[in-house]
Amino acid sequence: MSSKIQKDSLNIDLSEPASIPKIGIDRAIEIMRSGRLFRYGEFKNGKSEVASLEREFSQYIGSRYAVATNSCGSAMFIGLKSAGVVPGDKVLVNTFTLAPVPGAISHAGANPVFIESDENCRLDLNDLQHKAKSGAKLLLLSHMRGHIADMDKVQEICKTYEIRLIEDCAHTLGARWNRKASGTFGNAACFSLQTFKHINAGEGGILTTDDDDIAAQAILYAGSYMLYAQNGARPPLEVFERHKRLIPNFSLRMHEVTAAVARPQIDMLEERAKAWKKRYKWLADFLGEIEHVRLPDRDLKEDFIPSSIQFFLDNLSAEAISDILDHCRRRGLDIKWFGNPIPQGFTSTWEDWKYISDNQNLPYTQTMLHSLCDMRIPLTIKKAECRLIAQILNEAITLVESS
Numbered sequence: 001m002s003s004k005i006q007k008d009s010l011n012i013d014l015s016e017p018a019s020i021p022k023i024g025i026d027r028a029i030e031i032m033r034s035g036r037l038f039r040y041g042e043f044k045n046g047k048s049e050v051a052s053l054e055r056e057f058s059q060y061i062g063s064r065y066a067v068a069t070n071s072c073g074s075a076m077f078i079g080l081k082s083a084g085v086v087p088g089d090k091v092l093v094n095t096f097t098l099a100p101v102p103g104a105i106s107h108a109g110a111n112p113v114f115i116e117s118d119e120n121c122r123l124d125l126n127d128l129q130h131k132a133k134s135g136a137k138l139l140l141l142s143h144m145r146g147h148i149a150d151m152d153k154v155q156e157i158c159k160t161y162e163i164r165l166i167e168d169c170a171h172t173l174g175a176r177w178n179r180k181a182s183g184t185f186g187n188a189a190c191f192s193l194q195t196f197k198h199i200n201a202g203e204g205g206i207l208t209t210d211d212d213d214i215a216a217q218a219i220l221y222a223g224s225y226m227l228y229a230q231n232g233a234r235p236p237l238e239v240f241e242r243h244k245r246l247i248p249n250f251s252l253r254m255h256e257v258t259a260a261v262a263r264p265q266i267d268m269l270e271e272r273a274k275a276w277k278k279r280y281k282w283l284a285d286f287l288g289e290i291e292h293v294r295l296p297d298r299d300l301k302e303d304f305i306p307s308s309i310q311f312f313l314d315n316l317s318a319e320a321i322s323d324i325l326d327h328c329r330r331r332g333l334d335i336k337w338f339g340n341p342i343p344q345g346f347t348s349t350w351e352d353w354k355y356i357s358d359n360q361n362l363p364y365t366q367t368m369l370h371s372l373c374d375m376r377i378p379l380t381i382k383k384a385e386c387r388l389i390a391q392i393l394n395e396a397i398t399l400v401e402s403s
């Protein structure tokens, strides 16, 4: 019996991150030996790893400028400030997102106005249209777990109501909407290089923009001292003259080692995208055959890079879902659940962000999150393991249903 359980258990780590290429490791060691770990220096004249990353990343995205920071949360914070958000402002944001997103809004002293999510994990455009009249001047649009809303419609609403747009692309590096790169639809975009993202540098963020003033302010906020000329993808120096005495230095810079580890991964994105897409399809096909399991619809215009998979456990009570996931966990399959009444790991929801003072009513998102499950997709997962995942889940559902 015990060997049967062993055989039928999942023996892989779903949280296994993408590994660091040798060239990044070698460069990181070289930098540590040199002791030159800080991106700025009166000696370097813009030759730092971070500056090179800024240049290469902006070329990859197709933006004019890029500003490297210590996290995507920091990039969003300085992005909001550089786009003109001041304390007390309202900022529109999707409800279905991760804690650092409302955290960045709060860091800027602003108040989130949550937009509902539709039943496919995307921003609800009707609710956006409605709340666009709330007086908010900016939308921080989080493409949470890589689900991209109809960007043509988002842009149209933003234009009508004169709302600035910052995209949170923590989960959409390399993704496209209607063949246009995610991160090129608004005034600025923010990317994450945290371990579980498409580029793994441990921690790190990058803000991209085509806007001279947003770029110059973001560089100054990130903490460039008067060495901003060394940034790798920056606006002309005269733009800094408008801002350099007015912008505080928040010291949110990227480390040289972070950039050294990240740079070689830009060239790997295409290969990784293929590997993730293939694995997503295996999982989606197997999971899609199970009763009660529903995968979110994806728009044909959405070219997403699925480093994770989301699915709903429909028509089941919270108690039943909890029992199902417990059974799965006992067989080595750890599925995250956004409907868990007790927030765990990364899956807190807007109901847990009690520092936001007004009590917003978001019934559609609440219903959507009730049954929403989430799983990382390791780049090394095999087809047989995807099949086993579906088998374990299916058996857990059958067990709970029959009890």
Ligand SMILES: Cc1ncc(COP(=O)(O)O)c(C=O)c1O
Pocket (backbone or CB within 6 Å): 071, 072, 073, 074, 097, 098, 100, 101, 142, 143, 144, 145, 168, 170, 171, 191, 192, 193, 194, 203, 204, 205
């Ligand atoms: C959707 C989303 N946005 C932003 C962030 C913030 O990224 P970072 O951890 O680099 O601050 C995260 C982090 O996981 C995220 O999931």
